[in-house]
Amino acid sequence: SDVKIGTICSHSSLQIFNGARREGLRSVGIVLRENKPYYESFPRASPDIFIEVDSYGDLLSEETQEELISENVIMIPHGSFVEYVGSENILERFRVPMFGNRLTLYWEGDRRRQRKWLEDAGVPTPRIYRSPEDIDRPVIVKLHGAKGGKGYFKASSPEEFYEKFSELKERGLVGSLEDVVIEEFIVGVRFYPHFFFSPIEGENIADLEGGRLELLGIDRRLEVIDEIHRGLPDLMEDFMDYTVTGNIPVIVREKYLVDLLRDAVKIISSSRRLFYPGLIGPFCMEMIYNPSRGFITFEVSARIVAGTNLYTDGSPYSYYYYDEPMSMGRRIAREIKEAVKSGSLHKIIY
Ligand code: ATP
Secondary structure: OOOEEEEEOOOOHHHHHHHHHHOOOEEEEEEEHHHHHHHOOOOOOOOOEEEEEOOHHHHHOHHHHHHHHHOOEEEOOEHHHHHHHOHHHHHHOOOOOEEEOHHHHHHHOOHHHHHHHHHHHOOOOOOEEOOHHHOOOOEEEEEOOOOOOEEEEEEOOHHHHHHHHHHHHHOOOOOOHHHEEEEEOOOOEEEEEEEEEEOOOOOOOHHHOOOEEEEEEEEEEEEHHHHHHHOOHHHHOOEEEOOEEEEEEOOOOHHHHHHHHHHHHHHHHHHHHHOOOOOOEEEEEEEEEEOOOEEEEEEEEOOEOHHHHHHOOOOOOHHHOOOOOOOHHHHHHHHHHHHHHHOOHHHOEO
């Protein structure tokens, strides 16, 4: 029978379900029992079938997996899915067919592995300091696994680093130096471009050597720290809160599109070298434009990002590829539909 699009009811699922609907595909939503009434309330964005669970851990149970497999579901990984299920479990225990290359989630899920990927790609990245003693300019200190960047701090010298680090230690937030990454603080303008890479469509940029790259939108995150000028008391301290609270749309000066696309091509080429067949489907590069150094990438999210929720009806860029509203969620459904039609589903599901 026909394939269905599945995902966890969270993060960007409304866009994914809406996209499936627009492409004429049926969808399955895995929902926490108490959330169901709310996810049901969107006539154009609720899934056709709900699977109710008590916790997302149930996704790994034999029963739920069997149900998903028998419904012919292709799972779409998004941020909450990766967080709740875990990239190791996705690789080792989750047997339901999934859109994209699972290895991508493994490579992006750990800061050190991800760093290797960015370096192999040859895109400019912030310098990483191995030792606090080497701090010779402003740095941003990130806690491992601190989703959303709470407790991050800035320092400009080894002394300042140790002072703040011991405070975090006293608060029980870190144990040893292993728990933090010391990264050069990049001054500049943030851009989070959303890309889609299709291995089954004809090449549109020669350097790609096959496949089609689309820039479907750009956002900027609204992080708690962005409101620091409003004097929020918690922000007046030494520690900073980069928790994402929302997203706003941005466009980039047109000539910079070339830089964004060129760097995205490098990320794809490198992904094929490191974890064949490489990145497939949606990804986002987290970049800061510095006037003297250009675009610097500090992170890659190799899946649909929440910033794409801005563009349910397409973005200024999506219209350069499609003459109809093309959200990222719809683009995923379109890819699956085309792959089914041409018998190339095996090229987009790993
Ligand atoms: P997520 O996984 O949701 O992307 P995270 O916890 O891994 O978040 P980062 O994305 O690394 O955290 O950083 C959070 C925020 O901190 C960024 O969105 C950006 O505003 C800021 N930031 C990160 N790295 C740098 C840097 N090198 N220089 C300046 N600002 C930075």
